Amino acid sequence: MTTDATHAARAAGLSPAALRQQMEAGHAPRVLDVRTPGEFRTVHIPGSYNVPLDTLREHRGELLAHLDEDVVLVCRSGARAAQAEQALAEAGLPNLRVLDGGMTAWEAAGAPVNRGEARWDLERQVRLVAGSIVLVSGVTGIFVPGAHLVGTAIGAGLTFAALSNTCAMGMLLSKLPYNRGPRTDIRAVVAALRDRP
Incomplete structure (x- = not known):
């Protein structure tokens, strides 16, 4: 099997029903949820482990020793989980799958979830911030020539985010205390993975 074929097999998705x-x-x-702790506390798959994408990248070596079986990666829609899959695959972990459609699809399928305090997800926060900036710069542009160009820059950034499947504004918003919640204790995650029957 070629390297590309191996990666394609490893990157195969898994449906919520499966x-x-x-x-x-x-x-x-083992289900690893790579969303922020705040997102995880709001809603997650029962039995899943919260390892935010940044933490996973930083501590993938520690995680590898305890991920010797099939692993399913989950985020809101699949984009961050795909990035996590790439990071773990590069570290040599086989048997990785990404949950097709992420938590959005899992909930839409009526699958069981653990719910906590409700909060806005990152995508909704990005829409609020981007829309507010465009609105304010448009109104300000009536009085201040050139202010409307701020809205144009935001539009360009959102276009790039869609084309590259990344979002700088989302990454910045994920750093806010509201979204971070308590920092993930990687030692506790590793201990839970090690002690799982």
């Missing part, structure tokens, strides 16, 4: 079936049959893979 994951739910595995969990109900008692053959659940």
